[in-house]
Amino acid sequence: MDCSMCDKSIRGGSPIVVFTASLFQADGRWTEHIDTDSTCSMDCLNELNEFSVGDTECSESEEGAKCDRCDRMFDAGYTIGLGWAKPTSQKKGWHKMITTKTYCSHGCIAQELADETSALNMDVPKKKPSTTKKKAPARKSGSSGTKKKTTRRKTT
Numbered sequence: 001m002d003c004s005m006c007d008k009s010i011r012g013g014s015p016i017v018v019f020t021a022s023l024f025q026a027d028g029r030w031t032e033h034i035d036t037d038s039t040c041s042m043d044c045l046n047e048l049n050e051f052s053v054g055d056t057e058c059s060e061s062e063e064g065a066k067c068d069r070c071d072r073m074f075d076a077g078y079t080i081g082l083g084w085a086k087p088t089s090q091k092k093g094w095h096k097m098i099t100t101k102t103y104c105s106h107g108c109i110a111q112e113l114a115d116e117t118s119a120l121n122m123d124v125p126k127k128k129p130s131t132t133k134k135k136a137p138a139r140k141s142g143s144s145g146t147k148k149k150t151t152r153r154k155t156t
Contacts, residue, residue: 001085004037005044012087015124016095017045020079026063030079042082042113042120051110058104068101069108077104082120098124 001010010016019037022030039045058067059076066073083097099119103109112118 001038003040003044005039005048008040010038010040010085012085014085014126015040016083016085017042018079018081018095018097019045019049020081021077022079023076024065024074028065030065034076038085045080046113049106049109051106051113053107053110053114055110056105056107060104065102065104067104067108069103069112072104074104077102078106078109079103080109080120082122082124084124098122 002008003010017039019039020030020033021035023032023034025031037045037048039048058072059074061073061075064073064075065077067077079100079102081095081097081100083095083099086095099122101112101120103112112120115121
């Protein structure tokens with residue numbers, strides 16, 4: 001997968017930012033993703049969308065998702081997920097997300113990105129590959145590589 005902004009390859013275990021424009025149900029869960037962009041960093045996402053504090057257009061609703069910045073309810077908005085990309089060998093499943101935030105407008109996203117303490121501004125290091133070692137096959141008891149001598153009793 002490539003970054004939507006700089007075309008850098010986003011490999012498994014690399015940082016990824018997933019930005020979606022979505023429609024939301026009354027219970028706050030998304031029903032449909034209208035558009036999805038994957039970028040290699042928050043800087044690329046910000047450059048791709050040029051978020052502006054003055055852009056406060058919001059699809060307010062009495063039900064739906066709640067903005068993580070201004071607490072307004074809305075039925076159409078944005079979700080930003082920050083984490084690690086899944087490996088290309090993994091056909092099904094999702095990326096491993098550290099944090100996911102929901103916003104009603106580009107203005108709220110711009111305010112969040114301006115906040116230095118925001119979880120979206122964390123530095124995500126490249127994830128280290130798993131170092132699980134394969135176990136050696138179990139050995140049969142008493143098999144030390146030499147045969148044991150056995151003596152039979154005579155039966156009379």
